[in-house]
Amino acid sequence: MSYDNVEVKPDTRNHKGFFIQEGQYKFMGIDQSGWALICVDDATCHYVDPDSLELVGSAE
Numbered sequence: 626m627s628y629d630n631v632e633v634k635p636d637t638r639n640h641k642g643f644f645i646q647e648g649q650y651k652f653m654g655i656d657q658s659g660w661a662l663i664c665v666d667d668a669t670c671h672y673v674d675p676d677s678l679e680l681v682g683s684a685e
Contacts, residue, residue, distance in 0.1 A: 630681040631663060633673065640672040649681055 631652045637645045640660050650663035653670070660672035 631678045632681055633663070634677045634679060637673055637677040645671050645673060652678065 629652045630649050632649055633645050633647055635647060637647075639645055648665075650665055650671075653662040653664055655661050655675060656672070659675070661675040661678060662670055662672055663678070664670040
């Protein structure tokens with residue numbers, strides 16, 4: 626399974642209503658309730674609305 630790098634749109638909030646810092650995250654998947662799981666590293670992850678994500682273009 627490959628993980629895509631994504632960025633969050635400005636003013637994105639997590640499932641608890643807190644703002645998420647803008648930057649690159651690894652997209653881990655979408656859970657059964659429809660939230661997208663994104664992670665900075667192994668210890669820092671957030672559930673966000675999938676519509677708040679943008680794929681990061683790969684440099685080829």
